[in-house]
Amino acid sequence: NAGVMQNPRHLVRRRGQEARLRCSPMKGHSHVYWYRQLPEEGLKFMVYLQKENIIDESGMPKERFSAEFPKEGPSILRIQQVVRGDSAAYFCASSPPSGQGKYEQYFGPGTRLTVT
Amino acid sequence: AQTVTQSQPEMSVQEAETVTLSCTYDTSESDYYLFWYKQPPSRQMILVIRQEAYKQQNATENRFSVNFQKAAKSFSLKISDSQLGDAAMYFCAYRSDYGKLTFGQGTILTVHP
Numbered sequence: 001n002a003g004v005m006q007n008p009r010h011l012v013r014r015r016g017q018e019a020r021l022r023c024s025p026m027k028g029h030s031h032v033y034w035y036r037q038l039p040e041e042g043l044k045f046m047v048y049l050q051k052e053n054i055i056d057e058s059g060m061p062k063e064r065f066s067a068e069f070p071k072e073g074p075s076i077l078r079i080q081q082v083v084r085g086d087s088a089a090y091f092c093a094s095s096p097p098s099g100q101g102k103y104e105q106y107f108g109p110g111t112r113l114t115v116t
Numbered sequence: 117a118q119t120v121t122q123s124q125p126e127m128s129v130q131e132a133e134t135v136t137l138s139c140t141y142d143t144s145e146s147d148y149y150l151f152w153y154k155q156p157p158s159r160q161m162i163l164v165i166r167q168e169a170y171k172q173q174n175a176t177e178n179r180f181s182v183n184f185q186k187a188a189k190s191f192s193l194k195i196s197d198s199q200l201g202d203a204a205m206y207f208c209a210y211r212s213d214y215g216k217l218t219f220g221q222g223t224i225l226t227v228h229p
Contacts, residue, residue, distance in 0.1 A: 033216060042207055042219040043161075056215055089159060093217075104151075105217060107161035 002027065004094050004108035005074075012114045013082050021077040021111045025094030032075045033105060034067060037089040049075060082115045089113075118143045120210050122220035129198045130228050136183075137193045137223050139208030149211045150184065150191045155222075156204040164206070167191065195225075203227045 005024040013019050025032050030051050035043040048056040049069035060067065064082075069075040079086055089112050093105035120141045129135035141150070152164040167175045167184050174182050179199075183192045195202055208220040 035217075035219075042221045043217070045216040045218065048216055059216070091161065093161075104163055104166065105211075110159050112159075 004092055004106050006090075006092050006108035006111050008111060009109060010112045010114070012116060014116055015083055016081050019079040019082050019086070019113055021079075021090050021092075021113070023075040023077070023092030023094075023108060025075070025092075026106055028096065029094035029106070030097045031095045032069050033093045033095075034075075034077050035091045035093065037091060037110075039088070043091060046077070079113075082113075084115050087113055087115045118145075118148075118210050118212070118218045120208055120218050120220040122206075122208055122223050124223045125221070126224045126226070128226040128228060129195070131198055131200060133198055134194060134196045135198055135225065137195075137206055137208075137225070139191045139193070139220055141189050141191065141208070141210050143189070143210065143212075145212055147213045149213075150182075151209040151211065151217070152180070152182070152191075152193045153207045153209060153219075154202075154204045155207060161207075165193065198227050200227050200229060 007022050032049045034046040036046055037043045045059040047060050047067045052071050064080045066078045089110045091110045092108045095103050095105045122139050148169045150167045154162045154164050165175050165177045165180050167182050174184050179196045181194045205222045205224050207222050209217045211217050
């Protein structure tokens with residue numbers, strides 16, 4: 001059973017470009033979470049999605065960031081007009097359908113975004 | 117909002133010795149879950165141990181155990197017989213009955229041979 005897949009693993013963008021980060025959850029998982037880790041810091045929650053629904057986006061910056069989890073295909077975290085402060089590691093996690101707290105969130109390997 | 121605090125930015129231990137990492141949290145909820153994650157240099161997040169708040173018994177996974185003090189809102193991780201492969205960043209995390217994880221700032225653990 002393949003784990004959570006994220007691609008690309010490394011992404012370099014110039015200021016003002018768009019960044020698209022992809023996450024394929026584990027098979028059978030329908031809950032996806034995105035977290036951001038700035039250098040020397042812990043992971044910070046960004047958004048929680050189920051298929052075709054955003055459940056909690058309280059951690060998402062109000063501008064330039066968006067996320068989706070379509071019925072088919074991976075979850076996408078999109079950052080428009082990137083700035084140097086967006087440079088970070090972005091982690092995706094998935095959990096089983098119930099979404100209950102007792103179930104582990106399985107993490108992907110992360111995407112390291114560098115904005116030059 | 118829930119908060120998680122790890123007051124030890126760095127800890128070190130001799131190989132084969134025991135080390136305890138501290139974590140405190142703040143919540144008004146009664147049902148929740150606590151986790152310790154390990155992040156080695158590869159950056160992959162690895163679940164070390166999990167504790168359900170409604171369970172009084174402390175969780176144990178091989179060399180890893182926790183001291184869960186619900187009233188004090190404290191959740192420390194004890195690593196026994198430390199190994200070189202235990203060297204990593206350790207994060208304490210809180211999760212309510214539904215939804216996101218809230219992480220502490222992390223503790224860097226160094227293991228000396």
